[in-house]
Amino acid sequence: MKETIITVRNLSKKFGDFIANDDLSFDVYKGEIFGFLGANGAGKTTAMRVLCGLSKPTSGDINIAGFDVYSQTELIKTNIGYMSQKFSLYEDLTIDENISFYGGIYKLSNKEIKEKKELLINKLQLNAVRKKLVRELPLGWRQKLAFSVAIFHEPKIVFLDEPTGGVDPITRRQFWDMIYEESDKGLTVFVTTHYMDEAEYCNRVSIMVDGKIAALDTPVNLMQTYNAKNMDEVFLKIVRFS
Amino acid sequence: MQSGKSIIIENISKHYGSVKALENINFSVDNGEMFGLIGPDGAGKTSLIRILTSLLLPTSGNAIVNGYDIVKDYKKIRKTIGYMPGKFSLYYDLTVEENLNFFATVFGTTIKENYDLIKDIYSQIEPFKDRQAGKLSGGMKQKLALSCAMIHKPDVLFLDEPTTGVDAVSRKEFWLMLKKIKNKGITIFVSTPYMDEAELCDRVALIQDGTILTVDTPVNVVKSFDNPLYSIYSDNIYYLLKDLRALSATKSVFAFGQSVHITFNNGTNIEDVNKYLKDTGHSNSNTKIITPCIEDCFMQLMSVKS
Incomplete structure (x- = not known):
């Protein structure tokens, strides 16, 4: 029996007359890599903000890692991690300082922060540059560090919003290696991307069109259903013709 | 002009x-x-x-x-x-x-x-x-x-x-x-x-x-890829990558969607690779030779440079 970690039932979010999310229902299972795709403006960011406890839905029942999005947003925030392409680290703090800062925000003890920081810096092989400002790090390294920092407090779920945009192809794959490794250890990964090959790395993928979920299945099943040779074709068929 | x-x-x-x-x-x-x-x-x-x-x-x-x-x-x-x-x-x-x-x-x-x-x-x-x-x-x-x-x-x-x-x-x-x-x-x-x-x-x-x-031209960039390139599919891409990286015959291996793209050192027998995959539990893996895409070429050129 798969353990459900995100439950969404009839999520709607309206801004005045505009319906950004229209009656979304889906589950995400523990340890799953869940791809959340959609065209620009389809409502992905709005839904993601609701799931992270940053915005209240207009209606619907949503449970994240055992907590309710209406009444337990603070508990949700401590049990999830979040990383976006645009902003995830402080460029004018050093690598060391960024890690300590996030550890502190999530209320880890100084001792814990110190121990875990050493492990992380060794794992990412950042020892030689740990006192350097993040802005001096190449983008690829910054994204790997940002992911590690987002899961530093060992959340149950991590939300990744276009984590690999603009990253070179080798680093992009190293980044996905890290995602696989954590998912293998039981972390649930909820990820948006515009790279359709990355959609195929996900266990299941949902595709949003105009505020609704137009399709949700494993990549293999989606390719069969839509008679497509890859996810790029699946995406085109769904977004263009639904 | x-x-x-x-x-x-x-x-x-x-x-x-x-x-x-x-x-x-x-x-x-x-x-x-x-x-x-x-x-x-x-x-x-x-x-x-x-x-x-x-x-x-x-x-x-x-x-x-x-x-x-x-x-x-x-x-x-x-x-x-x-x-x-x-x-x-x-x-x-x-x-x-x-x-x-x-x-x-x-x-x-x-x-x-x-x-x-x-x-x-x-x-x-x-x-x-x-x-x-x-x-x-x-x-x-x-x-x-x-x-x-x-x-x-x-x-x-x-x-x-x-x-x-x-x-x-x-x-x-x-x-x-x-x-x-x-x-x-x-x-x-x-x-x-x-x-x-x-x-x-x-x-x-x-x-x-x-x-x-x-x-x-894109066609010539692809032609310049100088190793036979294979695609291998398996149910579990994470373990497939791990197992292929551990194989001494592997020259380069990168994930591409639900498959990996892989090149081998000279003299590698593909049958030996397939046997290795069966032995490591990839019972339904499927190996085939493919034409590289620009991304394969970019990664090869990047690796050569560094």
Whole structure:
């Protein structure tokens, strides 16, 4: 029996007359890599903000890692991690300082922060540059560090919003290696991307069109259903013709 | 245009303090060509485009755009090129039509005079011509920016990452628009981090860490991949990658969707590899030889360089 970690039932979010999310229902299972795709403006960011406890839905029942999005947003925030392409680290703090800062925000003890920081810096092989400002790090390294920092407090779920945009192809794959490794250890990964090959790395993928979920299945099943040779074709068929 | 070249770049370098953003760049772009500058963030794409559009001085080297020297003749260059920067740089508090009018007037022309050139693109946003530019959707902003970059009928159009952050469907539509512009005889110089867009260009330059990895047609770039490339499918890509990395015959292995792309050291027997995969529990793995894509080539060139 798969353990459900995100439950969404009839999520709607309206801004005045505009319906950004229209009656979304889906589950995400523990340890799953869940791809959340959609065209620009389809409502992905709005839904993601609701799931992270940053915005209240207009209606619907949503449970994240055992907590309710209406009444337990603070508990949700401590049990999830979040990383976006645009902003995830402080460029004018050093690598060391960024890690300590996030550890502190999530209320880890100084001792814990110190121990875990050493492990992380060794794992990412950042020892030689740990006192350097993040802005001096190449983008690829910054994204790997940002992911590690987002899961530093060992959340149950991590939300990744276009984590690999603009990253070179080798680093992009190293980044996905890290995602696989954590998912293998039981972390649930909820990820948006515009790279359709990355959609195929996900266990299941949902595709949003105009505020609704137009399709949700494993990549293999989606390719069969839509008679497509890859996810790029699946995406085109769904977004263009639904 | 001299020698049929729209752009000639000779030994261009750009250093910011100790950072070498561009190092000894040399290539040229033919008249009427769709030329792609392809590489990740931080590779130097924007620096090169700013140099070619006369907005940034190179540390050393020369370049000729449209027959004009980028330093000496910068005023002439600016009249004959169009430039769409990576960041939306129109006036948010002017309407769609006011923005377009503004750019037309700056270049001493009118919307009416060159309407034919932008009609295909502008007609899609014309119903919203009284809306403020800041209130347009991403796709509409892009169409307006492209219209503004073309309203003075440029000979060469520079586009800096027009499709970054744009979904797969809108990206395809944007490239169709570019194709139409090219068919009007305009040279297009476009940068992108998306490797799959390379095949839509006549020729591409692959750029990484401020240096050019190769300049060629997409077909020739693929031909230059000098190892047989295999694709292997398995149910569990994570363990497939781990197991193949542990195999001494493996030269390079990268994930591609639900498969991996892999090259082997000389003398490797594929049957031995398949047997190894069965032994390591990949009972339904499937190995086949494939044609590389630009991304395979980019990664191989990156690995060779480092």
